[in-house]
Amino acid sequence: MTAPLDVPGSATEADPEAVLAGADRKAIQGRSLGQIAWMRLKRDKVALAGAGVIIFLVLVALFAPLIVKFLGHPPLEFHREKIDQSTLTPTGAFGGMSWDYLFGVEPLWGRDIFSRIVYGARISLLIAFLATLLSVVIGTVLGVVAGYFGGWVDTVISRAMDVFLAFPLLVFAIALAGVVPDQAFGMSGDTLRVSLLVFIIGFFSWPYIGRIVRGQTLSLREREFIDAARSLGARGPYIIFRELLPNLIAPILIYATLVIPTNILFEAALSFLGVGVRPPTPTWGGMLAEAARFYTVPHFAIFPGLAIFVTVLAFNLFGDGLRDALDPRGR
């Protein structure tokens, strides 16, 4: 009859203090908002898939020479023997796809499409990342300054944003990219073209993030923790860097991941129009432009199109997941 009373765990009654202390210590593992966001993100399978694709693409871009060495042919190498000289289209089924040429070959010159896609990832991602970085830096600095200082500073910056947003960017980009010579600003070739595209895309899209940061700063500025810091004697830089910026990282990060695909598309559009990075350097947009001349060989258009599509989709899915994880109320 005494057996049921002998509950397992009753031994702990001997020293409740120790148990309490143990429980306390375990409970005191504080979690930052970042850690909570990471836990939420880990549960979002779609966003994780997007992140996986992004990481894969970045690795492909980084190790492009290695991948091409083992799985393809140099992207600029002509393979006329793969071209039917009477129709100028690739010999063999499906545009010349084989184990040797995974995505087939281009019409006319017979360059390896697989290698060109792999190398195209470099240009696309490089321009998209750098342009986003540029617009985030300009937008954050000016947005915080406008929101925090207010008054005429805010008026000037906000009006500048309106001007930039009203700017016919595509027309300007085409004009500028066409006017700049092959050698300028101490750069030439691909370096110059990439820098130019980064500048055009980044410099003219900062108002989007600038507006978001300004709005967030305006609402944060009214919170009492800013007053608390001021009543402790904090100066402007302390308030901006220690109190405001940590609260702005989430919206900036979300916006950046959502603007990268836009920039990829914009770069592709410029390359398609022939004002991006110049041939023969492979770009996805440039490949699409060439493919448009050979509509009888659909695979030539399908692979660069697919590459753009998958990349943009991956960034968008990841960005959405990131937003849900960092700002669950914003759904």
Next chain:
Amino acid sequence: MTTPNEPLLSVQDLQKYFPVTKGLLKRQVGAVKAVDGISFDVFKGETLGVVGESGCGKSTMGRLVTRLLEPTGGKVLFEGQDITHMSQGRLRPLRRDMQMIFQDPFSSLNPRHTVGAIVGAPFRIQGIKTEHGTKKAVQEILELVGLNPEHYNRYPHEFSGGQRQRIGIARTLALKPKMIIADEPVSALDVSIQAQVVNLLEDLQNELDLTYVVIAHDLSVVRHISDRVAVMYLGKLVELADRKDLYESPMHPYTNALMSAVPIPDPARRNDRERIRLQGDVPSPLSPPPACRFHTRCWKAQAICKVEEPPLVELASRHQVACHFPEKVPQEAAEAVSA
């Protein structure tokens, strides 16, 4: 530095007008007279309670005294020093002595900082080195306000409202201030937690020899914590007296109305008292009524109330009232007024 008779904080004819602008050129078309000429002294070791309806300028007054807002007129003296228009740079060392507790514990703590960073911020901002390092100092303060020092690395969102307010109090105590302005320190908390926080404030006052200015709209809280009470109406002080005098024999009609609105917990006694119901709303501070600002809602108002502003005068010992027709005035004072 302060002699017993010299006030720690002295406010003289303090004014704050918020300009109302219109149009492209920001032409000023008017001003919200949030605080319009108030004067009072706060002495070392005492607690001054400030009560009044919403929008009467209580919080603005607190922010003016701590110089979070720039006063339009008047003077603020802290320990005899004029801080009314002192530059923020010169004000910084003085801020150690005058701290502020904020109303909303959910917006007064930066969600991205740990408790340790929040309570340690005063040391960092003021550039103060502590004997055994900031962490030790912060943990001692956390213990002082009744929090577990091991919560050092936790984030504000992991705490309840009452605990968060304790974190806010811990932050104000970090630099061992002489005076604390508490702007509605408990109004965002549950009633059961309010008592805890109010008692904590009282214990800290005894322990650390603090001087408080407690801004509140809850008359019971003010009665519990204050030594003297100031009543504000539309940016003006209407009555200032010792707690006992004010609660037992309020002289200003507005104070009487406020007192009659305090709920009585005993239903049997509830009907003994006549409730004064004020008619209408508080007039807009954009264009406050002339002369006595209470005349639009006062049941004793006469012609003079609309023409001549009643000055704040001492009608009984340590009992100042601004009214032409005060109630329950001691005989000799009444004669002095009519004379």
